[in-house]
Amino acid sequence: MNHVTLTEIPRIYTGIAEWAACSIYIAILKKKFHGAYLIIIMSIALFLQCFTQLVVGMFPKSLWIFGMLLAIGMMLLYFYFCCDLNWMNAGYYCVRSFILAEFAASLEWQLYYYIVQSTNNNHILLNGLVLFLVYGTVFFVIYLLERKHMYLQQERTTIRELIFVIVVGGTVFFVSNLSFVYANTPFSSQITREIFNIRTLVDFSGLTILYAYHILRREMQAKYDLDAMRNILQSQYAIYRKSGESIDIINRKYHDLKHQIAVLRSEEDSQKRQAFLDEMESEIKMYEAQNKTGNSVVDTILTSKSITCQKHNIELTCVVDGKLLNFMHVMDICTILGNALDNAIECEIQIEEQEKRLIHVEVLSKKDFIVLRFENYFEGKLEFEDNLPATTKPNKEYHGYGIKSIQYTAKKYNGWATINKRENWFELTVVIPANKE
Structure with missing residues (x-):
């Protein structure tokens, strides 16, 4: 060489x-x-x-x-x-x-x-x-x-x-x-x-x-990313505070309505009016029963999202033991429940057949863990970007921060969040170790 x-x-x-x-x-x-x-x-x-x-x-x-x-x-x-x-x-x-x-x-x-x-x-x-x-x-x-x-x-x-x-x-x-x-x-x-x-x-x-x-x-x-997740967390908390004030007003209105119905029942009314009043009373009882979970923060969020679902003809069913989340910070509860339900509602609004607009929420205890499961009916093919469901929003710069904030909050309590699709159901599951104190 x-x-x-x-x-x-x-x-x-x-x-x-x-x-x-x-x-x-x-x-x-x-x-x-x-x-x-x-x-x-x-x-x-x-x-x-x-x-x-x-x-x-x-x-x-x-x-x-x-x-x-x-x-x-x-x-x-x-x-x-x-x-x-x-x-x-x-x-x-x-x-x-x-x-x-x-x-x-x-x-x-x-x-x-x-x-x-x-x-x-x-x-x-x-x-x-x-x-x-x-x-x-x-x-x-x-x-x-x-x-x-x-x-x-x-x-x-x-x-x-x-x-x-x-x-x-x-x-x-x-x-x-x-x-x-x-x-x-x-x-x-x-x-x-x-x-x-x-x-x-x-x-x-x-x-x-x-x-x-x-x-x-x-x-x-x-x-x-952290700033974006904090902004989402703050916005969910702000929504919760605003919803709490609105729901207090609604509660007072419902309380007044019950007295009005009692007065109307004592009068002579037609059968049509009687049926209408029965329906009003039934809705009030359903409202009261649905939002007594044992945690005031969870009650406020579910009530707020229930009103949104009613506006868009979405059937929301809940099996929630709110007392299980009493050890969590208010803002953390808002982050998980608020973002999960917002994503589910956004998905259901896009479904044309209103009878298929279904959301189910569970918060329950399994052994030494608290399981929060959010299910909503889903049509179409689920595609993933960066291990997150692909967004349909025009502004993709902020894609996935709702899910990321849920994952971040779950990790804060040594838990985790998973996403799954089975048949026509989208499922978000958050698992958090139970607080034994």
């Missing part, structure tokens, strides 16, 4: 680095395939990435940029095909993987060049050993670091964020490889070791910048 070839990283090594960099992110992200299918796809991707690099190596220097874009395009397709990502998110991780691959390949070849120059040993086994140790160490460390700051659900990459990582990645790649393409510039070097140092250190700086930016994005997104 002569001096010229020793200063250039073999194309197949670059292809392996690019494939490995993509693969560690794919291992963390939500994937479309698993098991044997994923292994087959990753093996095919390794072959295609190395083949692409070998073909690009045959291009003239004037097509160097085009060749690199072609290799990056293969990485982008690898991400998009294997992971449950849109093109924006795939592009974001593609740029980060590309800089990681550049750093790993540069570091490995710089160390190998140093060993060869120091020992005059250029054996193929030495080459393979350095490749295995450096790639294995770099990618394993990055995997451990990235796993701590990876989104469990699909993140939202904006155009501005994607442009930023592309600019940073492009700048890092251009500066790190400047001396290989244009030797006669104020920022280039013609000394081999200096070229290696520039390339490796610039790639490492770019890798660090993108990693720090990713952590910042993660923290900002977590803060945004």
Whole structure:
């Protein structure tokens, strides 16, 4: 191996680095395939990435940029095909993987060049050993670091964020490889070791910048999600307070009506009026019985949602022991019951046949757990986005925060929430360990 070839990283090594960099992110992200299918796809991707690099190596220097874009395009397709990502998110991780691959390949070849120059040993086994140790160490460390700051659900990459990582990645790649393409510039070097140092250190700086930016994005997104859930919680609590005031007025009106009915019954009335008054009294008794659960907060929420259901011809049935929730904070009860019933009512309103508009609520005790189950009739196919039911709302930016706030509140009490669909029924179940105090 002569001096010229020793200063250039073999194309197949670059292809392996690019494939490995993509693969560690794919291992963390939500994937479309698993098991044997994923292994087959990753093996095919390794072959295609190395083949692409070998073909690009045959291009003239004037097509160097085009060749690199072609290799990056293969990485982008690898991400998009294997992971449950849109093109924006795939592009974001593609740029980060590309800089990681550049750093790993540069570091490995710089160390190998140093060993060869120091020992005059250029054996193929030495080459393979350095490749295995450096790639294995770099990618394993990055995997451990990235796993701590990876989104469990699909993140939202904006155009501005994607442009930023592309600019940073492009700048890092251009500066790190400047001396290989244009030797006669104020920022280039013609000394081999200096070229290696520039390339490796610039790639490492770019890798660090993108990693720090990713952590910042993660923290900002977590803060945004938490603020959104807090706003939903506050809004549910505000609705509860407002509903409580309205229901107090309704209670007084119902109380007055009972006295009015008693007066009317003492008079001589027609059978039609008598039947009408009987119906009014029956509705009052049903109202009173339905909202005496043993917890005033639960009573207020159920009464408020019952009125909403009546307006939209939705049949709401409840089997609720409100006393089981007495240990919970008022705002937490509002979050779970309010969001769950709002989602169910929103679904039922879209059903054209009014006799199918059905909602059933249960709050009961099972062994050492409190189970809150919300069921509503559902038509159509249930699709999921980020483990949440797909929204039909035009503004999808705030999709899923109602369910997320329920999950967050359940977790606060060491519980959990699950979503299930059986036949034509959508079911949301919240399980919370019972308070034994």
